[in-house]
Amino acid sequence: MAHAHAAGQQQPVAAHAEGQQHPIGIYLKIWGLLFVLSTASYLVDYFHFQGYLRWFLIIVFMLLKAGLIVAVFMHMMWERLALMYAILVPTVLLMVLLGIGALEADYTFFTRGVFFLKGLL
Amino acid sequence: MTQAIQTNTAEPLPLPEGIQGIVADWSSDQRAFKNVPWGKAMMWIFLLSDTFIFSSFLISYMTVRMSTTDPWPNPSEVFALTLFGHKIPLILIAIMTFVLISSSGTMAMAVNFGYRKDRVKTFVLLLITAALGATFVGMQAFEWTKLIVDEGIRPWGNPLGAAQFGSVFFMITGFHGTHVSIGVIFLIIVAIKVIRGDLDHERPGFMTGRKGKYEIVEIMGLYWHFVDLVWVFIFAVFYLW
Numbered sequence: 552m553a554h555a556h557a558a559g560q561q562q563p564v565a566a567h568a569e570g571q572q573h574p575i576g577i578y579l580k581i582w583g584l585l586f587v588l589s590t591a592s593y594l595v596d597y598f599h600f601q602g603y604l605r606w607f608l609i610i611v612f613m614l615l616k617a618g619l620i621v622a623v624f625m626h627m628m629w630e631r632l633a634l635m636y637a638i639l640v641p642t643v644l645l646m647v648l649l650g651i652g653a654l655e656a657d658y659t660f661f662t663r664g665v666f667f668l669k670g671l672l
Numbered sequence: 673m674t675q676a677i678q679t680n681t682a683e684p685l686p687l688p689e690g691i692q693g694i695v696a697d698w699s700s701d702q703r704a705f706k707n708v709p710w711g712k713a714m715m716w717i718f719l720l721s722d723t724f725i726f727s728s729f730l731i732s733y734m735t736v737r738m739s740t741t742d743p744w745p746n747p748s749e750v751f752a753l754t755l756f757g758h759k760i761p762l763i764l765i766a767i768m769t770f771v772l773i774s775s776s777g778t779m780a781m782a783v784n785f786g787y788r789k790d791r792v793k794t795f796v797l798l799l800i801t802a803a804l805g806a807t808f809v810g811m812q813a814f815e816w817t818k819l820i821v822d823e824g825i826r827p828w829g830n831p832l833g834a835a836q837f838g839s840v841f842f843m844i845t846g847f848h849g850t851h852v853s854i855g856v857i858f859l860i861i862v863a864i865k866v867i868r869g870d871l872d873h874e875r876p877g878f879m880t881g882r883k884g885k886y887e888i889v890e891i892m893g894l895y896w897h898f899v900d901l902v903w904v905f906i907f908a909v910f911y912l913w
Contacts, residue, residue: 571890572787582777589773589907593766596748596912605912613908617901624780624897626890631687633697634705638716645727652731656738663741 571626581623588616709887712894719898722851726902729844730909736836737913745832747911750823751815765911768811769903772852775804776900779893786889791866794889798863801896805856812849816842844906851899862892 592612595605622628627635687693698704705713737744748761755763782797819825819841827842829835865871865884874883 571783573784575781575784578777578780578784582773582780585773585776586770589766589769592908592912593762593769596762609908609912613904616904620776620897620901620904624776624900625894631697631705631707632690632694634708634713634716636694637704638720641720642723642727645724645731648727648731649734652735653738656735659735659739660741663739667741 571629573626573629577623581619585616585619588612588619592616709885709891711882711887711891715891715894719894722898722902726844726847726905729847730905733840733844733910736840737834740834740836742834744834745830745837747913750819750832751911762911764811764815765907768808768815769907771804771808771811772900772903775801775808776897778804779896783890783893786866786871786886789872789886791869791872795863795867798859798866798889798892802856802859802863805852805859805896805899809849809852809856812845812852816845841910844910848899848902848906851902855896855899858892859896862889 589612592609595608595612600608627638688696697706747765751763751765752759752761753763754760778797779801782794782801785793785797824831825838825841827839830838865877866889870877871884871886871888874885876882877884877888
């Protein structure tokens with residue numbers, strides 16, 4: 552217990568005086584970057600990119616924007632790992648739900664195809 | 673056995689590197705989230721649960737869209753606007769995106785000035801954030817009106833193609849718009865607290881005996897950035913797919 556020295560000795564009022572304090576410039580830079588990324592993802596639609604290229608660009612821009620917001624605007628990159636992992640790791644579970652959803656959708660699409668085809672015959 | 677327990681969160685506690693640090697924080701039979709105010713940790717937990725709610729919506733949307741045999745209406749055309757004689761695809765949604773990102777920027781700066789105890793600047797920035805949020809909701813109302821009245825899109829069907837388009841659209845954007853609206857209300861409440869000096873005088877807020885502190889601006893900011901974050905995903909998977 553390295554931090555065992557008493558808590559009562561510290562001034563209670565000044566204790567919460569500081570929180571996340573960073574230079575304002577970093578917010579402006581991230582803000583600009585988010586604008587650029589949003590424009591880029593809009594242009595993907597504007598120039599009618601299709602297929603895998605479209606998907607790749609949309610997802611890359613989406614994840615970059617989400618990462619910037621969480622890391623800088625929400626100050627996650629300056630938090631302790633205990634909080635970071637507690638919040639970010641559970642979201643990985645959603646990939647399982649995503650996979651189940653995709654499997655289910657493919658199967659439903661297949662059975663609908665079979666059913667509607669039968670109606671035609 | 674009367675060892676003092678460190679409950680003060682201002683000073684960074686000594687922390688072993690990496691995974692060992694996580695284990696030390698979590699296994700210590702005391703508060704797990706050190707160096708963060710209680711309210712902030714709880715807001716993070718709430719946002720995590722909200723993430724699961726929105727993800728359920730978005731994944732259901734994916735499932736429904738992948739399994740329908742009807743053609744899906746092209747969002748690029750549905751959300752096009754005619755401006756200055758040109759039909760520009762998806763322009764309304766692009767503007768809404770920029771409005772929301774700008775509000776996120778002003779919110780981040782409000783948090784920053786809050787911790788510097790600059791009351792006036794924090795107040796003004798919070799109000800700008802609220803105004804941008806209200807603008808967003810207004811544009812969404814316009815979008816809904818256009819879709820319902822002009823294009824005849826209903827939750828149970830529409831003339832453009834797959835019936836699921838309407839239900840998914842109203843569900844997801846409606847839930848997100850509700851979040852934005854609640855956020856605007858709370859931004860105004862926090863702004864009033866700031867300008868009145870409640871946080872400087874540590875006056876307790878409503879429904880709590882806890883002292884008012886500038887942390888609440890950051891906690892408000894977390895919620896607001898989350899709303900923006902959700903929009904990033906909605907924009908990508910609903911409007912750009």
